[in-house]
Amino acid sequence: MGRAPCCSKVGLHRGPWTPREDALLTKYIQTHGEGQWRSLPKRAGLLRCGKSCRLRWMNYLRPDIKRGNITPEEDDLIVRMHSLLGNRWSLIAGRLPGRTDNEIKNYWNTHLSKKLRNQGTDPKTHDKLTEAPEKKKGKKKNKQKNENNKGSEKTLVYLPKPIRVKALSSCIPRTDSTLTLNSNSATASTSEEKVQSPEAEVKEVNMVWGVGDDADNGGIEIFFGEDHDLVNNTASYEECYSDVHTDDHGTLEKLYEEYLQLLNVEEKPDELDSFAQSLLV
DNA sequence: AACCCCTACAACCGCGCGCGG
DNA sequence: TCCGCGCGCGGTTGTAGGGGT
Structure with missing residues (x-):
């Protein structure tokens, strides 16, 4: 088994991006546009894997990214979208202009799942929890926090199966999926x-x-x-x-x-309008 | 002041899909 | 029809920084 890495790791930078790398990537994309991620690092003079470049651009450098706190309205919409769509972060992100799937996923894992649990709601199924909300003491270490994302026993009607969301790029703009x-x-x-x-x-x-x-x-x-x-x-x-x-x-x-x-x-008719x-x- | 624990989030990884040759 | 490549996705890990002891 084992899949070949997306690109050779030898000699490539990993970890946090430097301002210089950000500048190089931004400048290149502003000049040549997105795409061709695999060959982009070489052409942009970056010692990064194409995947890493794509991620950095999509999640951080893109000019239309909205940085800053998630508003209560966005918070509420994320919860309700999640109850319908499950962990389809990209789809949820598509309904929140300026927000990225990574940002929403992180926000969910760090804030919302905890918040729902404290409210007595199972963040996986959005059902009412039978047990009392988890207490802060006795909490396990970091690794445990992601346990919530693993397989669910959910049987609710219409819960999306955790499979890939298809983009209709050839017919419909990016936000439609x-x-x-x-x-x-x-x-x-x-x-x-x-x-x-x-x-x-x-x-x-x-x-x-x-x-x-x-x-x-x-x-x-x-x-x-x-x-x-x-x-x-x-x-x-x-x-x-x-x-x-x-x-x-x-x-x-x-x-x-x-x-x-x-x-x-x-x-909330206004909310549908904003949607x-x-x-x- | 030093250490430990926890949180937040950037970044990485593996996988599956779509498309073109 | 098959195969390989490029891309996008969700899950997971790494780590900086803040707060508590």
């Missing part, structure tokens, strides 16, 4: 019928959504997007989602209703 649900918890369809996006239901927030089967992963696929993106892009809905099928509109409606409930649409705004970024 898909998630896949476990077929054990939601009805998957293999019908050949094309599904009509229920745009009418969500027009006021300029969003479209839909569900399709994801046979490869044994699940179904949900996507959220912005209808003007689909209109403005040359690709049609069918071109983007040619594999989207359903014969179970009840399931679709239920899924979407739950999504809206999680956003507390009725109680919709975030999709524009």
